[in-house]
Amino acid sequence: MDPVVLRDDMVDSLEHEAKAVVGSERVSVAMRTVPREPFVDEDAAAYADRSFERLGTRVLSPSAAGRLFEALDVRPDDSVLVVGVGVGYTAAVLAELTDEANVHAVDIARRLVYEARSNLDSAGYGGVLVDCRDGARGLPEYAPYDRILLEAAAIEPPRALLDQLAPGGRLVMPLGGAAQELVAIEGGERIEYGTVAYHPMLVDGEQVDTIERNRTYREDREHARRAAERRKGWEQTWIDWDRV
Template identity: 55%
Template sequence: MDPAVLREDMVDGVAHALDGLDERLGTAMRTVPRGAFVEDRPYDNRDGDHAGSDVLAPELVARLVGALDADPADDVLVVGVGVGYTSALLAELVGERHVHAVDIVRRLVLDARRNLGEAGYDGVLVDRRDGADGLPEYAPFDRVLVEAAAVRPPRALLDQLAPDGRLVMPMGLPEATLVAVEADDSPEGFAVVEEFGAATLAPLLVEGEQPDGVARNRTEREDREFERQGYFAPTGWEQNWIDWDDRLDGGRGHRRR
């Protein structure tokens, strides 16, 4: 069947499931060839897997992008590029030169770059980074979208928001609510300004937790001894970071939130 027809059917299904769809977002979803990003039944409203990372269903992507509420020419950061489909939609909405994306997994970065290039969005910048650190050299961002769950927005991402900027993410673990937050001067550093219902995404990973990296445990300790024993700890940015290697080397160590 004609991919354009399949895209139309996909968008109609998403609009029906969400009781409506923003016109600009609907046009973007009808324009972006999802087949360039997802090989297996790309226009089905279902999730999938690629290189150990979740491929989000079109309906969930629509919810994330809709909550972001990006205007043309907004500078946008996507944390967790995945296969690149969300970044392509945002390129349609704000312009590809205004979209920046990062992922902690090198293979996903390379695949997303290829997919975006094949789909005609090679102006999107994709870099391999620890997503919790953001992309400071391109800040500030009018919009930040985190395609992973955490108990709170990483401080670096809040710091990289422009005045009146908006960060969207699933907040809370193990059960998360899709929220939009703005940075403020409160002790928490942010305020929730809108909620968009439950959203299930994988936890945000930090350096050392990616599938091709060394497993780390931030709940109690993460030293070389545990690594040699083959200890594999739960992942997720929800715990405080304790630099046990630094302490073992005689340093004072530190905590990072």
């Protein structure tokens, strides 16, 4: 079937009252315009409303992506930062909502950066800048941003991202640990958009494509704790060699 027809059917379902995750005309038009085929492995399933796993990351379902776009509320000419770009689909739709030169994106995994660049170029959005960075640090060289989208969960909004917002800017992210809420943070206020379930935000050393053994900060802390609790040689029971 024609991909254009499939995209229209996809967005129609997202606008239908059964899902009602897309409500604005601008988001509707953008999602009808951006092809999903370059961002998923299976062309036939590109427009199914389900998520995919690719290169160790989750490709969001159309419903999940639609909720992010509505919460972010991108205006024409807004500057946008995407943290955790993954395979690049959300960055492509955001480029359609503003302009590809206004969209910057980062990911902590180098191979996802290469993948996103290739996918965005194939989809016609090669002007989106994608860099390999620790997302918690943002991309200060191009700050401030009118909109920042964090596609990973965190217990608290990263301070660096809040500092990189322009006056009146908005940060959208999944907030929480085991229980998460999609929130928009703007001017110190939090607007809630319902429960979500995202992977936690990675820190440097946790990415799946590191050359050395993947030792995370959490692992290092656990090893340090166990080492501290382990008895040293002089603490061991004295051995009476005359009785051995």
